[in-house]
Amino acid sequence: MKPLRILILGASFGGLLGLRIAAAGHRVTFACREQEAALINRGKLLLRLPAKDHEGTIEIGAAQCPAPPGAGIPAEIDPNQYDLICLAMQEPSYSAPGVRELVGRIAASRIPCLSIMNMPLPPDLAKLAALDVQSLEEIYTEAALWSDFDPDLIALASADPQTTRSDSKDALIISVTLASNFKVAAFVRPQHQQVLQRLANDIDSCRIPAGGALVQPFVRLRLYESVFVPLVKWPMLITGNFRCITDGEPVSIAHAVCNDETESRELYECIYQLCIRIGAEKEMMVSFDRYLSAARSLTQPSSVARAIHSGASSVERADRLIKVLAKCHNIDNPVLNRIVTDVDRKLKHNRVAH
Numbered sequence: 269m270k271p272l273r274i275l276i277l278g279a280s281f282g283g284l285l286g287l288r289i290a291a292a293g294h295r296v297t298f299a300c301r302e303q304e305a306a307l308i309n310r311g312k313l314l315l316r317l318p319a320k321d322h323e324g325t326i327e328i329g330a331a332q333c334p335a336p337p338g339a340g341i342p343a344e345i346d347p348n349q350y351d352l353i354c355l356a357m358q359e360p361s362y363s364a365p366g367v368r369e370l371v372g373r374i375a376a377s378r379i380p381c382l383s384i385m386n387m388p389l390p391p392d393l394a395k396l397a398a399l400d401v402q403s404l405e406e407i408y409t410e411a412a413l414w415s416d417f418d419p420d421l422i423a424l425a426s427a428d429p430q431t432t433r434s435d436s437k438d439a440l441i442i443s444v445t446l447a448s449n450f451k452v453a454a455f456v457r458p459q460h461q462q463v464l465q466r467l468a469n470d471i472d473s474c475r476i477p478a479g480g481a482l483v484q485p486f487v488r489l490r491l492y493e494s495v496f497v498p499l500v501k502w503p504m505l506i507t508g509n510f511r512c513i514t515d516g517e518p519v520s521i522a523h524a525v526c527n528d529e530t531e532s533r534e535l536y537e538c539i540y541q542l543c544i545r546i547g548a549e550k551e552m553m554v555s556f557d558r559y560l561s562a563a564r565s566l567t568q569p570s571s572v573a574r575a576i577h578s579g580a581s582s583v584e585r586a587d588r589l590i591k592v593l594a595k596c597h598n599i600d601n602p603v604l605n606r607i608v609t610d611v612d613r614k615l616k617h618n619r620v621a622h
Contacts, residue, residue: 271295271335272463275350277370279304279313279339280433281571282356283442285384285450287315288487290333292470297350298339299370305339307440313337317444319476319483325443326478326485342370347377352463355383358575360409360582368413375416380460384427384450386505387586388498391419395495396546397593407589409582420456423464426500429487430521432568446562447486451552453497464491496548502590503539504554507532508563510587510607512573513614519573521566529560531603538601539590545597576611581619587611 272294276282279300290296298308307313311330319326330336343366347353353374355362362371374381383389388396390404390411404411428448434441452468455461468489475482511524511532525532536556544550572583591608594601 272352272466273297273350274467275299275345275347275353277342277353277355277367278357278361279308279440280356280442281384281427281431282354283313283433283440284315284317284429284431284444284487285354285356286337287313287328287333287442288471288474288485289467290335290337291328291476291485292467292474293334294467294470295335296333296337297345298337299342299345299367300339302341304440305341307438308337308339311336312439314439314441315444316441317485317487318447319478319485322478322481322483326476326483328476328485332476342366345370345373347374347379350379352460352467353379353381355381355385355389357385358571359385359387359389359584362413363410368410371413372416375414378418378421380455380457380463381417381422382425382452382464383422384425386427386501386584387589388424389417389422390414391417392422392424392495393589394419396499397596399592399596403592407585407592421460423455423460424453424495424498426451426498428501428504430566444487445568446566448562449488449490451490451492451497451500453495454491454493461491464489492552494549494552496543496546497552499543499546499548500553502543502586503536503556504559504563505586506539506590506604506607507536507556507559508566509570509572510611512569513576513607513610514573518569518577520569522564524570525560525563532556532560535601535603538594538599538604542590542594542597542599545599546593576614576618579618579621581615581622583611583615585611 276286315328316325430446508521
């Protein structure tokens with residue numbers, strides 16, 4: 269059977285999924301910045317993650333992949349050459365010059381897309397709630413960019429793994445700090461779901477040499493029928509990731525969650541109940557106590573906090589999306605409101621500073 273051809277937009281969080289897929293025997297291409305593409309094409313994208321029954325971490329790079337992953341800048345990419353496209357960048361990044369034109373070509377290609385973003389794209393948001401144009405414009409950098417996408421050609425994932433990326437002149441290194449699985453909602457069409465199932469099976473079967481043995485890396489694809497799977501991450505995003513943002517240096521997720529456990533529990537339960545009202549099944553959701561246990565090991569600030577502290581003028585606004593949906597369900601949480609207000613204020617400050 270021929271290897272699948274997979275296009276990954278983004279070489280940060282997307283590097284985790286891309287290298288897992290490439291190590292499982294499929295052909296992976298990254299659409300990314302020129303400097304990143306040059307390193308990837310030299311075999312310098314590395315993934316460090318834990319493995320089953322193995323102490324410490326293992327490393328996956330070009331040497332562990334039957335076909336080393338390749339890369340190109342967005343202008344060079346023809347989406348028609350692929351069997352599946354993975355959307356793995358922060359939402360504002362899709363409006364960048366070159367990328368937005370690639371997005372248009374992807375929509376026209378009608379190639380199925382797997383989104384591992386933290387928030388649903390506008391075409392899929394209609395499955396969760398009916399929002400007016402003004403609300404969409406408040407949430408997304410460029411909501412109209414996605415208007416030509418067929419919702420049936422997008423599958424959403426709850427991107428639960430946590431990663432950090434460290435760059436040098438010689439390598440892009442992605443380190444997994446929380447080795448959760450990607451929970452993936454089903455495609456509408458069986459032929460597209462078969463592609464996901466094949467990837468999930470091959471990733472499960474993949475073994476990497478380490479310590480004189482063949483070991484099974486953590487972080488896999490877990491497939492679900494429910495369209496509400498992406499909501500699993502939302503209580504974690506608000507309770508942990510967005511509360512890493514402070515007026516000074518960003519704090520770790522562990523600190524954000526554990527410093528005021530009572531507030532964290534109340535906020536988490538509020539977003540948890542919102543997800544249930546929207547349609548998520550309780551059995552797929554993660555309890556606060558389980559999240560608290562995992563959060564204690566997350567000793568780095570979230571990517572959104574690091575980006576804002578570094579001067580980013582736009583970030584993926586999952587906080588604003590959740591606030592808008594909470595309002596639709598007559599839920600008003602003062603901590604959620606405070607988070608949204610703080611992020612608005614900091615982004616405005618960063619834009620003025622630029």
